[in-house]
Amino acid sequence: MKFLLGVDGGGTKTIVAIANELGEILGLSKTDSVDILNVPPEEVENKLKKALSESLSQAAISIDDIDFSCFGMSTFGDVPGTERKIETMVKDILPRSMVVNDVRVALEGALPESAGMILLAGTGAMAMAKDKKGRVFRVDGWGEYVGDLGSGYFIGRMILQRAFEEYDGRRKGSILLNMVKDFANVSDLREILIRCKGANVRTYIASFSKIACKAAEDGVDEAIEVLSISIQELTRSVKTLVNKLDFDPVPVAYSGGLFNCGYFKDEFISAIQSIPRVKVVKPEFLPYVGALIMASKSILDPDKQLIFYEGLHRNAKELLA
16 A cells, blocks of 8 residues: 655645545644745744654554655745755655645646646735646746735735724724724734734734735725735736636636635636636645645556545545635
């Protein structure tokens, strides 16, 4: 029996999964961000080792039993020079591994057997696609300072900016200011400034995207405006990537924490359905299952690969997106 390990290492949360060649999920564990541009490398390595140990314990196997693994890691391929650091770290943990960007495993999970695109919108944002020749293309995902347009961070930052504009009197008052204070559990808005610097600031600011969702559902104009701007940026990324692909229609799946917001999800789907050549589809599997699938493609022959897929559908229905 062969055993596979898949890692969905995101900018906010990380999931480590172990499966056998029959598609049975044997171990599953979680930790938080493994983004080495925002978390010290030593801390990232310790988090991965701890989560791996937990999954191995659940699966009742040892690390030597893992035949192959795929690590989808945040920021991999984003900044020249970081690939080697991440690969070295991963190989030290588990030598029989491949490393790709975390959005790549999301794409494989969403569309494991067909060409198409995924739009990932969580703390960060990126669109990635594969064509019928297996070539991979991407748009954005360049981090909160120069990219990630439309992301949770992008939204959270605009929400906080508008709250401070209300605080100053630069913007007409609304319920947004009080919603932000309540969410942050502060009596004075300035108290959040200490949390907007230092470690994990990206995740903290992105968390205020939840305010945008609730406020938009309540009809707060400022929040509706922010989400509209976000969706415009994400739609622009999808359009750009569609133009790089030479087949029709282009299946477009979506994933990420922002889609937990019903208002955002509905508005986003409405926007991209209007793009010519686009066909909106639901992801077939979650991103960490995509990592398992990528690992399986490296060591299983086609017949066993089919058994693996069938097993995932049969044994892990709760993993379907």
